[in-house]
Amino acid sequence: MRVRALETILTEKGLIDPAALDEIIDTYENRIGPRNGAHVVARAWSDPAFRTALLEDATAVVSELGYYGRQGEHMVAVENTDAVHNMVVCTLCSCYPWPLLGIPPGWYKSDAYRARAVREPRKVLADFGVTLPETTAVRVWDSTAEVRYLVIPQRPAGTEGMDEAALMDLVTRDSMIGTGLALNP
Amino acid sequence: MTRPEPVFEAPWHAQLFALTVHLNEAGRFDWPDWAARFSATLAEHGLARELNGGDDYFAAWLETLEALLAEKGWAEATAVAEMRDAWEAAYLRTPHGDPVTLDG
Numbered sequence: 001m002r003v004r005a006l007e008t009i010l011t012e013k014g015l016i017d018p019a020a021l022d023e024i025i026d027t028y029e030n031r032i033g034p035r036n037g038a039h040v041v042a043r044a045w046s047d048p049a050f051r052t053a054l055l056e057d058a059t060a061v062v063s064e065l066g067y068y069g070r071q072g073e074h075m076v077a078v079e080n081t082d083a084v085h086n087m088v089v090c091t092l093c094s095c096y097p098w099p100l101l102g103i104p105p106g107w108y109k110s111d112a113y114r115a116r117a118v119r120e121p122r123k124v125l126a127d128f129g130v131t132l133p134e135t136t137a138v139r140v141w142d143s144t145a146e147v148r149y150l151v152i153p154q155r156p157a158g159t160e161g162m163d164e165a166a167l168m169d170l171v172t173r174d175s176m177i178g179t180g181l182a183l184n185p
Numbered sequence: 186m187t188r189p190e191p192v193f194e195a196p197w198h199a200q201l202f203a204l205t206v207h208l209n210e211a212g213r214f215d216w217p218d219w220a221a222r223f224s225a226t227l228a229e230h231g232l233a234r235e236l237n238g239g240d241d242y243f244a245a246w247l248e249t250l251e252a253l254l255a256e257k258g259w260a261e262a263t264a265v266a267e268m269r270d271a272w273e274a275a276y277l278r279t280p281h282g283d284p285v286t287l288d289g
Contacts, residue, residue: 001276002247003200005268008287009260016207024203029192071209071216092224094242103192103202109238111231145220 028103036067037100037150038171041182042164044077045155055079058150067099071145075100078141079152080178085132087125087178088141088149089117095143097150101173108177118142128179151175153182198243205250214253223249 010016040062044051054061058077062068075097078086090096091114096104107113116124121138125131132138141149153175159167162185174180193199209216226249227236236242254260271287279285 001269001272002251002265003197003204004272005265006251006254006260007200007204008268008272009264010204010208010254013259015213015259016204016211020207020210021200021203024206025193025199028202029199033192071206073216093220093227094238095220106194106238106242109236109242111236111238113238145217 028098032099033102034100034171034173034176035168036065036102037097037173037176038168039164040065040067040077040100040150041152041171041176042167044079044152045159045167046164051079051152054152062100062150071098073097073145074147075150076141076147077150077152078139080154082133082154083135083137085125085136085138085178086141086149086151087117087121087138088143088151089114090143091115091118092142092144095145095148097143097148100150101176105173125179128174130179130181151178153178153180156182156184159185194239195243198240201243201247201250205246213257213259219249219253222253225249226252 007016007018007021011018040054044054050061054077058075059068062075073095080086090108094104094109094114096108113124118140121140122132125138143149153171155167156170159170166185170183170185172180172183175182193202205219208214209219223246226245227242230236230241230245234241236245251260251262251265255262255265272285275285275287
């Protein structure tokens with residue numbers, strides 16, 4: 001009811017449009033989610049020129065696909081390889097690439113994840129069921145209000161010849177945060 | 186893919202999120218400023234106990250937004266408290282199933 005009170009007061013003052021609030025909720029509940037990010041990843045796997053452009057300037061590339069940040073933030077894509085595994089956190093609050101992944105899950109916003117992701121990333125990964133070879137370095141990216149990261153997971157073996165739509169189904173939300181891997185076909 | 190969990194755990198989380206995003210998009214405040222204030226509230230709350238990222242996360246969010254709106258002079262604390270009471274009274278007097286309105 002405290003939220004309701006704010007809405008009423010701001011509406012009476014003409015500072016907000018209640019219809020716009022419904023539109024925003026509908027967008028985030030129904031239209032924006034990890035499928036957007038999966039689309040970007042699947043295309044990066046399939047199209048080398050797209051991948052190069054994405055790694056160079058993710059903001060421009062994903063905007064072209066219609067996934068632009070409503071908060072004017074800058075997007076950065078980081079790619080997992082045999083040598084490096086990337087993982088994303090926001091240690092201060094919960095900055096997250098909304099246009100690509102939607103609203104973050106509860107654990108992403110928890111103190112436990114925010115504190116431990118930087119301090120002991122391998123243990124956090126183990127909690128998510130991900131064990132990496134010792135030779136793979138783990139790099140943790142701390143999101144801010146201005147910069148949001150998208151992890152491009154490694155393309156699973158045995159997916160040669162799969163089209164973009166089929167590849168999208170292998171790209172989980174967690175794999176784009178770096179707390180998971182892409183699914184095997 | 187496994188079925189995703191609900192985007193918002195509670196309707197008021199969604200309302201609060203939308204309200205904040207809308208105010209930002211309408212140019213009432215910029216996002217880095219918001220994030221800095223919100224981070225400070227979270228850090229403060231996190232000192233007292235471990236936050237689980239659910240209700241307590243949005244409670245910190247609400248506190249931040251209320252403080253920001255009061256500071257800007259758009260929604261003074263007393264006005265918000267009065268309006269909250271008015272809504273509470275409206276909920277209490279409205280028969281179950283009827284739409285809740287302030288003018289009763």
